[in-house]
Amino acid sequence: MSWQTLRLGKVMDVKHGFAFKGDFFRDSGELVLLTPGNCHEAGGLKLKGEREKYYVGEFPDEYLLSAGDMLVVMTDLINTAPILGGSFLIPENNKYLHNQRLGLVRITDDSLIDKMFLYYLLNTHSYRAQVRGSASGATVRHTSPERIRACTVRVPCDIRTQQQIGEILREYDELVENNHRRMELLEEAARQLYREWFVRLRFPGSEHTRITDGVPDGWERCALRELSESIDYGYTASAEWEGNGPKFLRITDIVPGHIDWLVSRIVGLRRTDWRNSDCAKGT
Numbered sequence: 001m002s003w004q005t006l007r008l009g010k011v012m013d014v015k016h017g018f019a020f021k022g023d024f025f026r027d028s029g030e031l032v033l034l035t036p037g038n039c040h041e042a043g044g045l046k047l048k049g050e051r052e053k054y055y056v057g058e059f060p061d062e063y064l065l066s067a068g069d070m071l072v073v074m075t076d077l078i079n080t081a082p083i084l085g086g087s088f089l090i091p092e093n094n095k096y097l098h099n100q101r102l103g104l105v106r107i108t109d110d111s112l113i114d115k116m117f118l119y120y121l122l123n124t125h126s127y128r129a130q131v132r133g134s135a136s137g138a139t140v141r142h143t144s145p146e147r148i149r150a151c152t153v154r155v156p157c158d159i160r161t162q163q164q165i166g167e168i169l170r171e172y173d174e175l176v177e178n179n180h181r182r183m184e185l186l187e188e189a190a191r192q193l194y195r196e197w198f199v200r201l202r203f204p205g206s207e208h209t210r211i212t213d214g215v216p217d218g219w220e221r222c223a224l225r226e227l228s229e230s231i232d233y234g235y236t237a238s239a240e241w242e243g244n245g246p247k248f249l250r251i252t253d254i255v256p257g258h259i260d261w262l263v264s265r266i267v268g269l270r271r272t273d274w275r276n277s278d279c280a281k282g283t
Contacts, residue, residue: 009149011113014103024057036073043123045088063098075101081141085131087122116166
């Protein structure tokens with residue numbers, strides 16, 4: 001299999017989004033206003049649930065996205081730019097809006113690049129490093145269509161090979177998503193079981209158990225401090241320590257009901273920094 005080096009500008013273009021007016025932002029609605037925060041650090045669409053923003057005003061029809069449209073992140077509010085240049089796909093028609101801090105990818109030569117292969121390519125470390133290296137801004141990082149188009153990538157010369165690679169990766173993504181949905185169902189079942197046993201007090205044998213002052217016989221009320229010797233603070237890592245070390249659990253990785261390990265950062269802490277700390281549990 002032979003490979004070639006391509007400048008992205010030879011096979012794709014990037015279109016800026018629309019500057020939607022803040023007066024028409026809402027916490028609910030029919031049209032989701034996408035932001036850079038809708039992209040996982042590893043790429044892919046990240047839905048934010050109750051924190052999603054919606055738009056109820058007028059806008060040009062061309063900024064209403066269709067299923068299969070591909071977007072790239074043009075602005076990152078974090079100085080290390082973990083999502084800058086990352087891509088994600090739109091899952092359905094007439095629901096998502098193309099905001100100004102996102103770029104819409106258009107393939108200009110489909111004889112040289114396959115769409116799914118390009119999607120995964122735009123989430124690789126080598127491409128992302130080029131985007132970060134050419135970005136402007138110290139605290140908030142920005143890229144542009146021209147800077148993205150100037151990036152160079154390695155691709156198989158045979159378009160059919162690209163298609164096969166993209167299809168295999170897509171199937172793996174679907175398996176991951178299916179497993180994620182199963183986990184959510186199991187976690188919801190666990191929450192319902194907890195409520196049934198410990199809130200509604202309908203646990204096995206409850207019909208034969210006397211309840212006194214809201215507590216079953218054999219149970220007792222106590223303060224949390226009586227069950228734990230101490231609560232330790234976590235380790236403070238520099239935002240620059242990113243690499244191939246241990247995963248670093250952040251508050252933003254804790255979503256309702258579970259920890260999203262798929263988006264947690266892998267840090268490159270110096271071994272003495274974290275192994276000698278109280279936070280290096282289980283390492």
